[in-house]
Amino acid sequence: MQQAIPVTIMRGGTSKGLYFHKADLPNDPTERDKVLLAAMGSPDERQIDGLGGAHPLTSKVAVLSRSKRSDADVDYLFLQVVPDKPEVRDNQNCGNILAGVGPWAIENGLVSVTGDTTSVRIHMVNTGANAVAHVCTHDGHVCYAGEARIDGVPGTASPIPIDFLDIAGSSCGALFPTGKLIDRIEGYDVSCVDNGMPVVCLRASDFGLDGTETPTDLEANADLIALKERIRLIAGQKMNLGDVSDKTVPKMTFLSTAQSGGLVSTQTFIPHRVHEAIGVLGAVSVATVCVAKGTVADELGLDVANTGILNMDIEHPTGFFSVEMEIETNDTDMTVKRSALLRTARKLMMGEVYIPASVKGVP
Ligand code: NQM
Helix, strand or coil, X not given: CCEEEXXXXXXXXXXXXXXXXXXXXXXXXXXXXXXXXXXXXXXXXXXXXXXXXXXXXXXXXXXXXXXXXXXXXXXXEEEXXXXXXXXXXXXXXXXXXXXXXXXXXHHCCCCCCCCCEEEEEEEECCCCEEEEEEEEEECCEECCCCXXXXXXXXXXXXXXXXXXXXXXXXXXXXXXXXXXXXXXECCEEEEEEEECCEEEEEEHHHHCCCCCCCHHHHHCCHHHHHHHHHHHHHHHHHCCCXXXXXXXXXXXXXXXXXXXXXXXXXXXXXXXXXXXCCCHHHHHHHHHXXXXXXXCCHHHCCCCCCCEEEEEEEEECCEEEEEEEEEEECCCCEEEEEEEXXXXXXXXXXXXXXXXXXXXXXX
């Protein structure tokens, strides 16, 4: 007999994943991960025997439960299931999958509807930071239909604005974890940042890129990939992340002059495949490098203030990602008071995923 586990499949922002109630998965992380690998069909680059979509952006999991904290309604653990390896990683957060957490929490009775908008306070277990997602609700139900458009997703859906308050340094201990705004690694200038996602920003032109290369072009550039990885391993140590050879952070973002009226153009390795767009917290971290004076972004001559409420359009391979940030800057320090952005999400399927009987531990 196969074993059935309740699951919801949701698109969260520009990613897609499996959303589980924590109580429906094994408590022991090793057993839990075996179940998740089987659910996704990993290890197999096509994930043919599971629900995974054969790309890191569609091989994601949210493990959710009612929070015991006074400042949160839901605890959200993000897990990246590696498509082609028997590995499940918990070392990063995911702001796209986060977009589906509010609707899931309402649909599963963890949060009561409070009118036309229901705010869900989410504790992000991976980093210990909190977010608040504002979900459209009507007549006691989540409204998925709406007019909000995000690049990288066809059509429109109801808006889910998300606020972040305390994400600076949540993985690395400091906003600029190396203590510098520019480090020199392997002969290249890099800016290492953690505003919710550890990211190494590099100037695309230093690597012979003009910013128009597609994800497919970049993934075919073996020399660039090898150099990027050498820099990443050193940057990871400097960012207090230790040996990152088996970690999904830091992400590597190449910055170039905006091509379509945005603030800056980006191409991001996450960290081995290239993102079709840009991660949510990844975009917040990149925006932070653009605002701070003295980073690798300076030479791009960006037109951006470094204090107050700023709205920034970060260009990526399939459009724009808009980030709002409230910044306080004095002579020596820059503090990010708040970050906000817009996502959408959609419930795609609710049912049971079947796990082979040979995989033990299903509760
Ligand atoms: O940065 C992909 C995604 C992400 C992460 C990745 C994300 C974020 O687009 O918050 O959303 O960088 O691995 O889902």
